[in-house]
Amino acid sequence: MSEINEVRKLNIDETLYETEIPDSYGKKWIPEDDSLIKAFIPGTIIEIKAAAGSKVSKGDILLILDAMKMYNEITAPFTGTVEEVTVTAGERVEKSQLLVRLRKQQ
Amino acid sequence: MSIKKSMNDFLSKVQNLFKGGGEVALEKQKKRGKLTARERVDEILDSGSFLETDLFVEHSSTDFGMDRKKLAGDGVVTGFGKIDERPIAIFAQDFTVAGGSLGKAHAAKIVKIMDGAGTKKIPLIGINDSGGARIQEGVDSLYGYGEIFLRNTTFSGVIPQLSLILGPCAGGAVYSPALTDFVFVVEKISNMFITGPQVIKTVLGEDVSAEVLGGAQTQTAVTGNAHFYAKTEQEAFGQIKRLLSFLPANCLEAPPVMESKPPLHSLPENIIPDNRRKPYDVTDIIKGLVDNSDFMQVHEMYARNIVVGFARMDGKPIGIIANQPKYLAGVLDVNASDKAARFIRFCDAFGIPLLTFVDTPGYLPGVDQEHSGVIRHGAKLLYSYSEATVPKITVIMRKAYGGAYIAMCSRHLGASSVIAWPTAEIAVMGAEGAANIVFRKEIAASDDPEATRQQKIKEYEDKFANPYVAASKGYVDILTEPHKSRDIIIKAFEFAGEQDHGNSFRRHGNIPL
Numbered sequence: 264m265s266e267i268n269e270v271r272k273l274n275i276d277e278t279l280y281e282t283e284i285p286d287s288y289g290k291k292w293i294p295e296d297d298s299l300i301k302a303f304i305p306g307t308i309i310e311i312k313a314a315a316g317s318k319v320s321k322g323d324i325l326l327i328l329d330a331m332k333m334y335n336e337i338t339a340p341f342t343g344t345v346e347e348v349t350v351t352a353g354e355r356v357e358k359s360q361l362l363v364r365l366r367k368q369q
Numbered sequence: 370m371s372i373k374k375s376m377n378d379f380l381s382k383v384q385n386l387f388k389g390g391g392e393v394a395l396e397k398q399k400k401r402g403k404l405t406a407r408e409r410v411d412e413i414l415d416s417g418s419f420l421e422t423d424l425f426v427e428h429s430s431t432d433f434g435m436d437r438k439k440l441a442g443d444g445v446v447t448g449f450g451k452i453d454e455r456p457i458a459i460f461a462q463d464f465t466v467a468g469g470s471l472g473k474a475h476a477a478k479i480v481k482i483m484d485g486a487g488t489k490k491i492p493l494i495g496i497n498d499s500g501g502a503r504i505q506e507g508v509d510s511l512y513g514y515g516e517i518f519l520r521n522t523t524f525s526g527v528i529p530q531l532s533l534i535l536g537p538c539a540g541g542a543v544y545s546p547a548l549t550d551f552v553f554v555v556e557k558i559s560n561m562f563i564t565g566p567q568v569i570k571t572v573l574g575e576d577v578s579a580e581v582l583g584g585a586q587t588q589t590a591v592t593g594n595a596h597f598y599a600k601t602e603q604e605a606f607g608q609i610k611r612l613l614s615f616l617p618a619n620c621l622e623a624p625p626v627m628e629s630k631p632p633l634h635s636l637p638e639n640i641i642p643d644n645r646r647k648p649y650d651v652t653d654i655i656k657g658l659v660d661n662s663d664f665m666q667v668h669e670m671y672a673r674n675i676v677v678g679f680a681r682m683d684g685k686p687i688g689i690i691a692n693q694p695k696y697l698a699g700v701l702d703v704n705a706s707d708k709a710a711r712f713i714r715f716c717d718a719f720g721i722p723l724l725t726f727v728d729t730p731g732y733l734p735g736v737d738q739e740h741s742g743v744i745r746h747g748a749k750l751l752y753s754y755s756e757a758t759v760p761k762i763t764v765i766m767r768k769a770y771g772g773a774y775i776a777m778c779s780r781h782l783g784a785s786s787v788i789a790w791p792t793a794e795i796a797v798m799g800a801e802g803a804a805n806i807v808f809r810k811e812i813a814a815s816d817d818p819e820a821t822r823q824q825k826i827k828e829y830e831d832k833f834a835n836p837y838v839a840a841s842k843g844y845v846d847i848l849t850e851p852h853k854s855r856d857i858i859i860k861a862f863e864f865a866g867e868q869d870h871g872n873s874f875r876r877h878g879n880i881p882l
Contacts, residue, residue, distance in 0.1 A: 270648070273698045275730040276770070276802030280698035282648045283673075288697070292736040305574045331572065358573055 297340050300363040302356045306330025311352050313345045313363060325363050328356070343367045386424055386441045390465030398465050403536060403558055404602050406446045406463035409496055413459065413606045414450035421448040423481065428474040433505040440466050443474040444499075447482040449491075452613055455625075458486035461496035464536050469499035471542065472506040476513025483520040490619035492529040494609065497546060498536030514541045521548035526718035529616045531609060534559040534588075534595065535602060543594075550715055551612065551667070552595040553605045554585040559595070561588055586670075593671040593708065611665055615679040615686040617719055624686040624721050633662040636851045641767055641792045645834075648694045651676055651726060654766065655689055658682075658855045664689065667712060672704035673697075674733075677712040682724070683859045688716035691726035692777065694767075701773050702733040703746040710749035710880075717757035722862055725778040728767040730799060747776065748881040754782045756878060760865035762858055765789040765836065765845065771798050780844050785865030788857055789845040793836035800830040 272279040306328045313325040319339040326348075328335045346364040350356060370378075389395060389405065398405055404412065410419055428435065428443050444466035449458050460479050462469040479495075486493040502510035521530060525548065532546035533553045538561045546552045546561070554561075562583035569575050569582070581587060588595035597612075599605035617624045636657035642649055656662040659680035666678040674697040677690050690709050692699035716723055732743060754761070754776070762785055763778040774795060780787045789795070797803065805812070808825040815821035832838075839845045849857050 273700070275698060275700060275734070276799045277805060278646065278730065278799040278801045280646050280648070280694075280730060282694060282698040283696045285697070288733075288735070288737075290737075305572070358575075 298343075298365045298367060299361055300325060300337060300340075300365065302328060302330075302358055302360045302362055304328070304330045304335075305356060305358045306335070308350050308352055308354045308356060308362070309334060311348060311350070313339075313348060315345055315347055317345050318368075319343060319345060319365070326350070328362075337362065339365060341365070341367055383424070389441050389463045390467070394465035401558075403464070403498070405465065406461040406496065406498070409533075409535065409602065409606075410446055410448070410450070410459055410461050412603065413494065413609060414452060414457075415454060418451040419448055419459075420450065421446065422485075423447055423478045426474050426478055428472050428506070430472060430503075430506045430509070432507070435505050438467075440472075442466065443472060443478060444469050445475045445478050447478045449482075449485065449489075452610055455613070455618060456489065456491045457494055457613075458482050458489070458491055459494045459496070462499045462536075464498040464500075467503065469536065470501060470503035471499055471510050471513050472503035473509040473513055475503070476510070476516060480513075480516050480520060483517065483524065486528055487520065487524045490528055490621065492531065492613060492616070492618060493524070493549075494531045494533065495545065495549065496533045496535055497538045497542065499542055500537060501540045501542050511541070514545070517545050518548060521545055525550075526620060528619050529613070529719065531612070533605060533609070534561055535605075536560070539563070539565055539583075547594065551597065552588070553597045553599065553608060554588050554595040555599050555602055555605050556585045558602065559585045559588065561594060589668075590670040593668060593704065596667050598670060612679070615665065615681070615721070617721075620719055624719065626686075627660075627681060627684045629681075629684040630661040632657050632659060632855070636854070638850070638852055640851055641790070645767060645794070648698070650695045651691045651693050651699070651728065651766075654726065654851070655680065655691060658858065659687075659689075660684060668708050672702070672708040674699055674702065675705035675709050677709055679721075680724075682855070682862060685862070686721050687724045687862070688712060688721045689724050689726070690778070692729040694728050697733065699729045699768075700731060700733040701729060701747060701750065701776060702738055703741045703743050706743070706746045706748075706750040706776075710753040713750075713753040713757055717753070717759050720759055720867075722760040722865070723754075723757060723762070723778065724858065724862075725761070725763040725784075727763060727765045727769045727774070727777040729770070729773040729777060730768050731770050731773045745881050747772075750776050751782065752878070752880045754778045756870075756880075757783070758868040758870060760785045760862055760867070762861045762865065763787045764854060764858065765793040765795060766851075767792050767794060768799070769793065769795045771796075780846070783868060785868070786846045786861040787844065788847045788849060788854065788861065789836035789840065790851055790854070791836065791848065793839075793845070794834040795836055795839035795845065796833040800826045800834055803833070804829045 271284045273282050309327040309329045311326045321342045323339045324336045326337050344366045346366050348363050349361050445462050447460040460482050530549035531551050532549045543561050560579045560583050566579050589598040597608045655664050664680045676693045778784050804825040812818050812822045
């Protein structure tokens with residue numbers, strides 16, 4: 264039925280309580296790396312506007328992803344340099360596939 | 370036409386309509402392990418009580434060859450009947466007729482029976498078994514859903530609305546059950562989702578079965594969309610009857626009183642473990658206090674750190690909310706707050722008094738909780754307790770710390786009476802955490818910090834880990850032992866009246882959603 268959980272210790276305000284804890288609790292939180300531009304949805308790359316080595320400003324269109332009957336503009340989240348474009352025009356991409364690697368302007 | 374012929378015509382028409390989508394389709398329904406719409410209605414209702422309406426309704430759609438199609442009852446059975454001799458209104462979608470698809474006439478039948486339930490002020494039971502909108506009828510089927518949603522909402526808090534999902538229920542169709550008070554699902558039969566596995570596969574490339582995506586287990590344990598889980602349709606029908614036994618027919622009627630019965634077993638005196646870090650099952654305490662030890666859990670598999678459900682005390686129905694130390698130490702979190710708040714608001718809407726059992730160390734820490742909006746969700750619990758005007762009795766069994774103490778129907782949120790056991794610890798936080806903050810400098814300056822820390826924890830515990838500080842301020846009304854609590858709770862309910870917040874001029878509050 265529900266997940267079977269072994270009795271473990273849960274720390275609330277420095278007191279350790281013996282209790283069942285689901286496996287989903289306590290997974291280490293990893294912050295998103297915003298310099299890695301990934302596909303938020305599967306689709307097809309229609310056009311690539313950014314070239315490796317070029318400078319981009321925050322909001323510049325990097326590429327266009329055709330998905331959900333929409334040409335989605337994928338833009339730079341910050342001003343910096345394009346390190347690498349890992350896809351080509353016409354390529355089908357999976358969800359969360361890496362599209363562009365950026366480097367922040369120092 | 371002779372009378373005899375018209376009678377025979379009539380009977381043969383009825384016989385045809387009773388066949389639904391025909392023998393082949395009925396056989397297919399059976400092969401899926403499902404009962405037919407008519408069998409379902411017959412099994413839920415008291416024998417012979419069903420009064421069917423609109424059997425002869427037909428659609429008037431003409432596009433895509435629909436003018437040549439006869440659909441028995443337009444794919445839905447509607448009418449009135451009785452459960453344990455109390456009237457209810459019911460509709461059951463018939464999957465054997467055009468896949469139970471919802472067209473304009475089908476929707477109009479449902480709307481009519483809903484209006485019947487609303488004006489007669491009797492509970493409504495909806496049985497969902499439908500492929501969704503009848504595409505051939507276009508926007509008319511969308512109109513149909515909208516009309517149903519409107520009534521689900523208009524009658525919310527007026528009559529109890531129960532939804533059985535006994536087949537597919539996808540797309541817009543899911544929102545009628547979602548707007549009702551209680552949703553029942555059955556293993557391997559129920560499926561609910563907005564976008565099905567096929568769409569998800571096409572759009573996202575994700576492979577997921579209908580069962581995993583929105584089956585009975587998923588809807589009860591993962592999403593909380595459904596409140597009751599059953600292995601068979603018959604078991605679900607039993608759950609519906611049991612649930613209705615606790616509920617009034619409408620918000621103006623008092624909940625049904627039965628003969629008072631003692632619990633099957635009394636509470637052992639050592640029910641609370643000596644060590645405050647040790648768990649126990651709070652349902653053992655509930656069953657040791659309520660009539661006949663009969664406790665019907667709602668959302669049993671969802672957010673198990675809080676337990677909610679119906680029971681009786683002295684024969685009168687009550688709604689119980691209890692922290693569950695056995696699971697996640699009984700902390701409050703996003704899902705537990707939502708679960709309890711929805712239950713509290715249902716009880717308050719239908720005049721069912723609330724009994725709260727407290728043993729919680731606080732809120733669940735974590736990035737996930739904060740990012741999921743534990744502030745906003747936790748606020749629902751505060752809001753719903755504060756808003757409730759039914760009698761509210763709170764029993765503090767053990768830990769009642771900090772914000773979680775306030776949230777669990779404290780006197781400050783308007784409890785009619787707060788009862789505490791000698792094992793209660795009403796404090797701003799646990800001794801370990803508090804000692805580390807209050808005595809931080811002394812612990813740091815000590816030659817033996819750990820010894821000093823332990824000593825300070827002990828000091829804090831002796832002073833604050835009890836019910837007496839709160840009782841001395843009047844935050845606790847009554848101190849009693851566990852085994853005497855049943856009588857005290859019954860008395861407290863007897864003297865607690867309906868509260869009047871004096872704001873009946875307001876249109877409605879704005880609960881944080």
